[in-house]
Amino acid sequence: MLNLEKCFDLARxxxxxxxxxxxxxxxxxxxEYFQKKCQNQSQVxxxxxxxxxFQRLTKRGELLASDISANVENTLEEIIAYKExxxxxxxxxxxxxxxxxxxxxxxxxxxxxxxxxxxxxxxKIVFFLITDYQLSGKISTLVPxxxxxxxxxxxxxxILIKKLTRSxxxxxxxxSPLKVTKSLLGLSRGEIRYAIDLxxxxxxxxxxxxxxxxxxxxxxxxxxxxxxxxxxxAGGLDLLQGYLKKISQLYSSSxxxxxxxxxxxxxxxxxxxxxxTLCAKLAAFQLGYALMGLSWSNILGADxxxxxxxxxxxxxxxxxxxxxxADDFDKGFTGWNEGGVSMRLSQKLLTWMSEHQSxxxxxxxxxxxxxxxxELKRRFDDGGIWFVDLPTLGEMHSIFKIYLQKYFPxxxxxxxxxxxSDQEWYKLLKEYSGATPVEIKNAVIRCATEKYCALTExxxxxxVPYFVTLEDLLAQLKQFVKSIDRDSEDIRAIRNSxxxxxxxxxxxxxxxxxxxxxxYDYELHELERA
Numbered sequence: 009m010l011n012l013e014k015c016f017d018l019a020r021x022x023x024x025x026x027x028x029x030x031x032x033x034x035x036x037x038x039x040e041y042f043q044k045k046c047q048n049q050s051q052v053x054x055x056x057x058x059x060x061x062f063q064r065l066t067k068r069g070e071l072l073a074s075d076i077s078a079n080v081e082n083t084l085e086e087i088i089a090y091k092e093x094x095x096x097x098x099x100x101x102x103x104x105x106x107x108x109x110x111x112x113x114x115x116x117x118x119x120x121x122x123x124x125x126x127x128x129x130x131x132k133i134v135f136f137l138i139t140d141y142q143l144s145g146k147i148s149t150l151v152p153x154x155x156x157x158x159x160x161x162x163x164x165x166x167i168l169i170k171k172l173t174r175s176x177x178x179x180x181x182x183x184s185p186l187k188v189t190k191s192l193l194g195l196s197r198g199e200i201r202y203a204i205d206l207x208x209x210x211x212x213x214x215x216x217x218x219x220x221x222x223x224x225x226x227x228x229x230x231x232x233x234x235x236x237x238x239x240x241x242a243g244g245l246d247l248l249q250g251y252l253k254k255i256s257q258l259y260s261s262s263x264x265x266x267x268x269x270x271x272x273x274x275x276x277x278x279x280x281x282x283x284x285t286l287c288a289k290l291a292a293f294q295l296g297y298a299l300m301g302l303s304w305s306n307i308l309g310a311d312x313x314x315x316x317x318x319x320x321x322x323x324x325x326x327x328x329x330x331x332x333x334a335d336d337f338d339k340g341f342t343g344w345n346e347g348g349v350s351m352r353l354s355q356k357l358l359t360w361m362s363e364h365q366s367x368x369x370x371x372x373x374x375x376x377x378x379x380x381x382x383e384l385k386r387r388f389d390d391g392g393i394w395f396v397d398l399p400t401l402g403e404m405h406s407i408f409k410i411y412l413q414k415y416f417p418x419x420x421x422x423x424x425x426x427x428x429s430d431q432e433w434y435k436l437l438k439e440y441s442g443a444t445p446v447e448i449k450n451a452v453i454r455c456a457t458e459k460y461c462a463l464t465e466x467x468x469x470x471x472v473p474y475f476v477t478l479e480d481l482l483a484q485l486k487q488f489v490k491s492i493d494r495d496s497e498d499i500r501a502i503r504n505s506x507x508x509x510x511x512x513x514x515x516x517x518x519x520x521x522x523x524x525x526x527x528y529d530y531e532l533h534e535l536e537r538a
Contacts, residue, residue, distance in 0.1 A: 012155065025134045026136070026154050031158075033198015039071075053095070054096075055097070103138075104142075118147055119146075136151075140315055158195070160326070161190070168192075195218070230303040230310060231300055232300065242283045243407030243409070255271060258271075273370040273390065277506075278395050278396035278502065288371040304336075318356070321356075328368070376501075393509045397503065397506060397513065401518060407449070443490050447488065447491065519535070520533075
């Protein structure tokens with residue numbers, strides 16, 4: 009979508025009508041923009057559904073009644089009859105609530121207006137202020153849709169100065185003006201003013217108020233802030249984690265001197281529960297970026313899917329320094345090649361991934377990569393398509409240790425990280441073979457929960473440590489069915505596609521790996537013989 013600044017270049021090229029997408033509460037800001045932009049060139053007129061006549065915008069920013077009728081039936085005819093150079097802003101005229109017949113009539117009126125403009129070589133320009141309206145293909149090439157972009161840091165600083173009381177401004181200066189300004193990035197001008205009003209009547213910091221408001225606001229459009237990872241590393245996945253550390257260096261200014269730029273997207277495919285989402289969280293944590301979750305299903309289910317996706321991508325670009333996570337990305341593409349919304353949105357996403365210049369890394373996780381359009385998969389080639397498989401025995405050993413350290417810290421420290429012997433570890437890993445990292449994590453948490461519930465209230469108050477045994481962990485296997493057993497056919501189908509993608513893990517070279525032998529030549533592992 010084009011930026012509003014482009015409209016004057018297009019107008020010089022002969023365009024006389026534009027759709028202008030604005031966010032709620034931005035009309036006054038828009039009027040101020042045109043008042044400054046056109047004060048020495050053109051008259052500016054504004055009308056909405058509550059006015060029977062256009063209002064003229066003065067150089068002082070006032071709106072005065074004019075003689076130009078804003079009657080819905082003949083609005084464009086009145087503009088054609090106007091003899092002077094002018095800019096007209098028409099609000100509430102194109103809305104999503106129009107019936108099919110009303111939409112045809114109004115778009116026909118726009119065509120007639122444009123035809124008349126061409127005949128008389130007029131210098132009048134009309135902006136239709138729209139939020140959720142989608143122009144039909146019949147006139148979309150004649151009426152470019154522009155975007156009143158979200159404010160950057162400089163404009164946010166200006167809004168803060170105007171809105172805050174002197175005492176509040178002094179308070180923010182003592183904290184970090186830049187941090188405060190960044191906390192408001194991604195909100196529209198009206199939303200920023202609303203967040204400031206909430207802050208003025210609250211005992212919380214502006215950053216906390218803005219963050220809470222963003223959560224509720226973004227969630228409605230299918231965008232979520234995702235919490236930091238609960239662990240500092242993933243067990244195994246050494247190749248993928250090593251790559252993430254490398255690309256974190258490409259976001260530095262020194263990399264630009266070598267004409268190097270970070271990838272724009274990565275695709276993580278594989279079995280559910282194997283740590284794909286955790287890797288995205290760790291990537292954001294390593295980069296120091298915000299992690300935001302894009303729900304493709306919610307976008308498809310929105311009242312205006314195109315608008316929802318456009319808003320999300322603009323928010324990510326505006327905030328900058330973002331990892332945009334599209335979890336279970338494949339679920340939104342069933343039947344995409346039949347056309348319709350899914351295909352249109354995928355094309356919009358393709359264009360954005362190719363052209364955006366912001367520091368936004370998109371990470372998509374999928375279970376069945378075959379559902380994605382081939383064109384979309386190619387957009388992830390710069391960061392790579394990685395296959396995250398079920399953990400090897402060596403990786404399971406690392407995963408167990410991560411969560412045992414987290415939930416049994418006293419025992420982990422007392423045993424100097426050696427909670428079990430090698431023989432006990434092998435027995436545990438062999439029994440858990442095929443389990444996903446999520447299943448291992450949940451088993452450890454259930455053990456910790458049972459140990460905690462067995463403590464007396466006095467022991468809980470005194471923070472008496474509890475300990476886990478090998479038998480405790482093995483007993484958990486009776487409490488659930490591993491997904492490899494429950495969904496064996498689905499998992500086999502997913503793993504069959506793994507050979508054509510980058511491997512997220514090196515081959516297992518731990519002491520727990522068993523040598524490959526023929527099916528008739530069984531021999532105990534040395535840890536079983538010990």
